[in-house]
Amino acid sequence: MSSTIYYKFYSQKDISRLPFDGTGITVFDLKKDIININALGDGTDFQLKLYNPDGMEEYVDDTQVIPRSSTVIAKRAPATKSIHSNVNTGMRISNATRYVIGKPKIFKKLG
């Protein structure tokens, strides 16, 4: 059965709709679809953030399921680099590439 989720870019006037199958859509899949439909690019130089319009709380967990017929607010923001001293690489880049190449973020990694 086809369902709909509504989303609005924070700066835009109009609300867009996105059809999908199922009773809910994960944050990961929704971001992937919004990036794709709006041709936002390969994800290296931007981040896509989604928010619940009530209180503008950000959906930070890629695996969270947003029920159908909900409305979310989307923000396109620049990619950022931040220094994390406790990580071996030292530099963490926050961007949207994983939504384009299709690998959800794994929260608990071994090693």
Place this chain on the structure above:
Amino acid sequence: MQNNNTGTTTNDNFRFFGLGGSNEVGRSCHVIRYKGKTVMLDAGVHPAYRGMASLPFYDEIDLSTIDVLLISHFHLDHAASLPYVMQKTNFKGRVFMTHPTKAIYRWLLKDFVRVTSLSNNANSNIRTSNDDDNLYNDTDLVESFDRIETIDYHSTMDISGIKFTAYHAGHVLGAAMFQIEIAGLRILFTGDYSREVDRHLNSAEVPPFSTDVLIVESTFGTATHEPRITRERKLTSLIHNTVVKGGRVLLPVFALGRAQELLLILDEYWTQHSNDLGNGQVPIYYASNLARKCLNVFQTYINMMNDNIRKKFRDSKTNPFIFKNILYLKNIDDFQDFGPSVMLASPGMLQNGVSRDLLEKWCPEEKNLVLITGYSIEGTMAKFLMLQPDHIPSINNPDISVPRRCQVEEISFAAHVDFQENLDFIEQVGAGKIILVHGESNPMGRLKSALLSNFKNLKNTEKEVKVYNPRNCVLISLEFKGVKVAKAIGT
């Protein structure tokens, strides 16, 4: 919002927030706030991207809070997302630009919509969705156009406590610098500017009133330009040498602005060297309907150009922009490619369209020449060509690569200040806070270091000069102590 704070952040601080064009060239768009007033400077697109990906990061602020939006000039990286802002967002402010900018903007964006639609069709087989890359359509253009207000050079507007004055910026016809005054604090935004009198434009002006915060372009960083005459001579001799050997010359140009300067140079040279060039046997083509349509704009605004060209116009009673040796090509299909020729074609950075098609056709031959005269933005074909690659990718068939054997040369007629010109202007303006915009990170970083070392003897004095080079969406918050209020009362 990240905070790059240098003082306490209160609502009384001056705030600068770059939505685009900070540590990059493209999608120029900056927001400044002071004492509850908000001004946006420029609304461009990034020429290396398309559709929404080319926009400044508009989601990062509430566009409904903007009181006034000032457009510095008609180039796409400064003006092409304006219809989007006016039609598709909750922006409610007033928009200003100069008369010539508005006159050219109208044609330019119509063409921008058309070109974007065309390339959407061409690539429709590889699109993953049925949406197109057009940020707006003709109707949006028309509806927003009438709401754009104009400002004369040297005139001052006062929109509920935001005063702003337009000054000549050189660069292209209609280009303006804006000095903005809010509650006694003066901010100068240069936009793209040049400090050289060329064949048709004046050098940028230093405003007569002092400036507290200078927002200045840094395109060429610490690089130095050769004198204009040297560059002109190089240009004409490269072209001359190519065509006498039977080669073709491709000049990728942005249809309006700097192209008119090149045409003035070439038209004169062709007249003076007619004998050597086979008495009209080597044509110069300009493949731009848009330029043809805008000729009357250039004619109309000759009074805003420099003394030389105004004098020429008065003395000869002919429009210097009606060229003797230039043929306008209405349709590239009518072009008969039989022998040596010179072709000016758009777009300037060879991303697609006529200039790209000609590049792919001509680049396999050694005797041909591609001459880049504009500023090439990171990520575009023009920038890639500078690396003298052996092959270039074909635009219409991603599986094919085209061998590149032609000559590739770069001579800048981009009309941006070089280091010495920029430094000289910055010193004359004398602002204590300098915010660098419109530059790739490396040249901008070098410019920042050069400026800091130039002003190092003022360090820890009252006149200390601070230089900022923020990234997009990194807030700069500057504290101005009581001084400003006193100043406002005193005057």
